[in-house]
Structures are given as structure tokens and as C-alpha cells.
Amino acid sequence: MDYFLSEEQKVIKRLAKRISDEVISKVAGKYDKEGIFPRDILDLLAYTELTGVYIPKEYGGFGGGVMEMCLVVEELSRNCAGIAVSYAATALGAYPIMLYGTQEQKEKYLTKIAKGEAIAAFALTEADAGSDVSNIKTVAEKNGDFYILNGNKHWITNGGEADIYVVFAVTDKSKGPRGISAFIVEKGYEGFYFGKKEDKMGIRASSTTELVFENCKVPKENLLGREGTGFIIAMKTFDRTRPGVAAMAVGIAQGAYEHALKYAKERVQFGQPLSSFQAIQHMLADMYINIEAARALLYSTCKMIDSGAKDYTKESSACKVFASDVAMKVTIDAVQIMGGNGYVKDYPVEKMMRDAKVTQIFEGANQIQRNIIASEIVKEL
């Protein structure tokens, strides 16, 4: 389908596709099996300047928006969502700085992120605060020129690997969500350590770790926005980055569909290729319909966000939910079409099925997204 992307967007997609097909496809299986962090691929993305597609020109980026970020994530995910999420998590860490950073913070951090000289991470989740974001326990106390952070973060993508972390902590317990603040914490700050590395079902090339703050000294100029705006910063960031999860899901689904289609044309049973059986044809048709629908919703949401629209919470959540559910369904069907070969690691679809699952969970589980969408549409009545 023609999505009427601009010539520049087509170039971005073409470049990301080339890297995905020529480089990522060759290492995806190995990186997944051995849990190798894709530093080399991130370096290549930096060389090719894809690291800066969504960062404003004044900070050395390309000046694109959510659409450009999503086009890269989608293409990388066609071959390995684990590698794609290592790229996308930097965007998750960069967006709060883009949206709420001071001029100095933007110059200091975004220029490095754009060039790929630094990777970023976003640290909100804690053991007792997953879906219930406002229940975080990490605290930040002001002490002279510093904030002193204490607490633990769980499930942090790019944990241990990133140079820049946007960390959420409570500065005023009495104010509930309005007492949360966001801080930029650099790797190497005193009192900042990395804890357990998660052994995950999917996206195994990405790193997911615990972060530990023990009297971690964060300079006061690293407060993002004002004290107490952390919850808003997190939510506004998610509004812009949930399409990134949708892009990841569309990419995984597209990859699985392509493998299943090729396999169905080549594999002969009962004297005919699988693709000649109507039961298989209908599965392929449904895959195609669902992927195109997910992509259409994703791209229109991106266009809406990049157009400068004010409120796009429900659209952003809707594309995340729809695309991730599509990715799950499509990858399960791809495994089915490929039979036993779909279920073993010699073919990439079993990995895609494992990778797809997380898109329904992270950046707000799909149940929570449906809550968000429902509250928005009811509000509009």
C-alpha cells in the first residue's frame, strides 16, 4: 500500500530496511540466543545518522518527528525487535529531554544522542509500581546543589548500557502523582549502580536491568522540568513513544508474514505448495489485512502527532494496542503455517512470536491502554 510518505521519509525507511536486511537479519538469531547487546548495530545506526532522525536540527539531528522514529523502528523490527528496542529505548529516554529539557540540558544530551555518541534509557517502573505508575517509591531529596536519590528501578531497557537515564523519583510524598519529579542521571554518577539483568522470553538482544540508587548525587540542574511535574512528563512522553511500540509490533508482524508467505509458497504437501490451500490462503490474507490496518493506524497517529496536534493520547494508545495484538496474532499464525519448522529456532518466526509478546506488555500493558482509551472517549461524550 502507498502511504504517501515524503521523499525524505522514504529514504529513511529504505536505509533502515537495508541495514535490517543486510546486517540485522544475519545476526538476529545469534544475538537472541546469546543475549548479545547490539552495540555494533547501534554504531552503524550512528554512522548512517539514523540515531538522530527524531531529534531537532539545532541539536544535530535530522529534524524529523515520531513518524521518522517509527519508520526506523519498524524496519529494524522486521528482522529483530530486540535490536530495534535497543534503538527505540534511546528515543524513550530522549523524548522527555526534548519536551521538557532546558536549553543547556538539550544541548548537552540531545547532541550526543543525535550523533549516537550516547544512548539513553527511561526509568519509571519499580517492583511495586508497574501499571500503577504513581506508586513509585524511589525518593529524591534536595540537599544544597544536589538531589540525593534512593531506591530501585526494575525492567529498565538499555540498563547498564545507556549513558543517560531519565529517572522518576518522589520529591514530595504528600502530593501523590503531583509529587513525582524527573531527573537526568548519567552513568558513573556516585551512588548509581546496576542490579540484576533479566533473562527474558523475547527481545533477548536488548538489555533489561535493575537500577540501584544509593545516596546517588544528581546535580540540581539535572532536574527535568519543575519539581512535581514528573508524572506529566512520563505521560506526555508515552503519548509520543507508544507509537514506537506499535511500529515495533508492525515490523515484527511484517517480518513473520514475509517468512510465512515465502515458506507457504515453497513447502509442498499433498503434491501442492501450502499456499494453494484455502485454509492457509485465508490466514495469509488475514495477516495482510491486519498488518496494513495496524500500519495505517500507526502512520496516521504519527502524522497527527507530528502535525502539532495538542491531544493524541487515545490515538497513541489505540495504535499501540491494535498493532501489538496484531503482532501476537500474526506471529502465532506464522508459526502455525510453518508447522514444526515454525516451532524450532532454525527459522526466525518462533523468535518473532516471543518478541511480539512484550509489545502487549511494556509501555503500559494493553489492559491499561484500553482503560486510557475508554476514559478519553467517555470524557469526550
Added chain:
Amino acid sequence: MNILVCVKQVIDPDKIEYSPATKTVKRNPQHLMNNPADLNALEFALRIKDTFPDSRVYTLSMGALECKERIKELVELGVDEAILLSDKRLAGSDASATSYALSCAIESLGKFDLILCGEHSLDGETSIVPPQLAEYLGICHLTSIVDIKPKDQNTLEVVKKIENALARFEVKLPVLLSVKKDSNSVRFPKLSFMIRALLYEPMILSLDSLKDIDVKRIGLEGSKTTVDEFKEEKIENFSCEIFEQGSFKEIECIVDAVLKYI
């Protein structure tokens, strides 16, 4: 350093179609690609530019206007200016006529410290254009090069492959070098170069803009060789070896061995 790389647009061998009547390869513009060895030559040029950023890298191609799309891919890799010598009168030029025409184009373009060519083109396979070009230009040349490193602005260290041996040379500029296929890995394009390529138009040279060219020495008429017969070779003797229960490492070695032949 001013570097010129000669890049031919050839037909993708997977999509090649022969025309027995004209004894030539059909040149369907959709199936054109940049000759792989020439891209290896270009990669060396770009590496020199990485070391000496003031260097300018030019490419020169000779072919029909349809080559423009493929030439844009050279700009995507980081070429400063791409030039296409295009004139109907050049059609049918053999290797000798081609080197003559290229040498006239190069002389009209100015002085280059280094001229790089791929060792041979996928469609012609003669390997004689680079040495002939150097002779026409009256500069020193070396063939079968597998590595080039700039020592300073006037000197290069080059490695030449001779059968199973490698010979290291130090050469003073100007020089023409022909580079063996696969002697390096060609870089990926950069986004900013790709955006530049979107609107980039190669500089088109016609024969009329070349001073002192003798048009009798180019095209079919000026060619010293003619093709008597054109036959597609059928490869019939396939052999098959079955490797059972190979370890992953062994399979990787086999795949590497097979890839060398395709």
C-alpha cells in the same frame, strides 16, 4: 587530494539477457547496477577522504542517461561530484575506445592526484581499461590492488595481489590503481548523503564538450575488437555433497566456501 573513481553501470548478472542478433547484452535500465569492483575502488577513495577530509572524491561513468539513477547511489555513499560521459556516438565502444574516451573526459575535467578503477567490469571482464587509461594519460599504474592506505598527501602504501602472494608498494602521486573485487567492504550510505542525492543531478558531459577528441576512435567504428559470436554457457555438471549432522561451526565454514563461488 583530488581523487577520481571510474564507475561503470553494468547489468545485474542475475537479470542478464543476451541479444544474439547484435551479439551484445541487452541494457535494460531497470537492471543496471554499479560494477562491484568499482565500488571497492570508491570505498578506498572515501577512506582516504576520511583521513584527509579536504580531499574531493569524483566519479566518472560512461553510459546512457539511464545510468543517472545508479550514479545517485554513489552520491549516497559520499561522493562530492559525479560525472556522466554520455553521447550516442559512444555506443558500441570496446575497451580500447572506452579508455580513449575516458582519458579525453579526464583531461577535460582537470588534474587528479589519484585515479581508481575496479579491476574489471562484470559484463566486459577485459581488465584492460585501467592500464590503457593510464597509458593514454601518461601516468604510472598498478593493477590487482587489494589495499590502499595514504601515507601523506603525496604518497600511498598499496598492496597488490599476485597469485597467492601480496606485494607492498609505496607509490608517489599521481597514479592510477585498479582494485580487485571484494578487497574491502563497501560502506553504508549516510542519511544526509541520501537526502543530498534526492535532488542531485550528475554533471553530464557530451563529446562536444571534450576538446581534441577524435570521434573516429570511439564507438563501434573506433573499436579495435568485434564480437564474433555470443553464446550462453550452460553449466551442466552439478555435483552435490551431503554433510550430515554437521556442527554449527562446520556449517558456517561450508556456507563461507559456497559463498565464494556465487
